[in-house]
Amino acid sequence: MKIGRVIGNLTLSHADSGLRGGRYIVVVPQGAKELTGENPTGLSDAWTLIAYDNLGAGVGDDILYVEGAEAMQPFEHRTPLDAISVALLDRYHYEPPTGSS
Structure with missing residues (x-):
C-alpha cells in the first residue's frame, strides 16, 4: 500500500460494467x-x-492505494484496473528514518 492525495476526478462516458458504484x-x-x-x-x-474509488474520496483527501494485480482482488471477475483506493486516512504521523545505524 502507498499513501496518495486526491487531486481530481475523472469522468468517463463508458466504463466496464463491473465498475458500477465507483x-x-x-x-x-x-x-x-x-x-x-x-x-x-x-x-x-x-x-x-x-x-x-468506491469509498467516496474527494479532492484533498489522503488515501491508501494499491497498484497492479492486487487492485483487481476485490472483484469477482477480471477487471481492467491498475490502481484502487483501499482506505481514507483521517490522519497520519511520519518520521523519516535516521541515516545512522
Whole structure:
C-alpha cells in the first residue's frame, strides 16, 4: 500500500460494467517530503495516477492505494484496473528514518 492525495476526478462516458458504484480519481503519490510537510504544496514530482474509488474520496483527501494485480482482488471477475483506493486516512504521523545505524 502507498499513501496518495486526491487531486481530481475523472469522468468517463463508458466504463466496464463491473465498475458500477465507483468512480475514478486522480492521485498524486506522497513521498517523504510531502509526508513531513517539507513540500508544503503536497504535490510530489512523481507521476500522477488514476485509481478506482468506491469509498467516496474527494479532492484533498489522503488515501491508501494499491497498484497492479492486487487492485483487481476485490472483484469477482477480471477487471481492467491498475490502481484502487483501499482506505481514507483521517490522519497520519511520519518520521523519516535516521541515516545512522
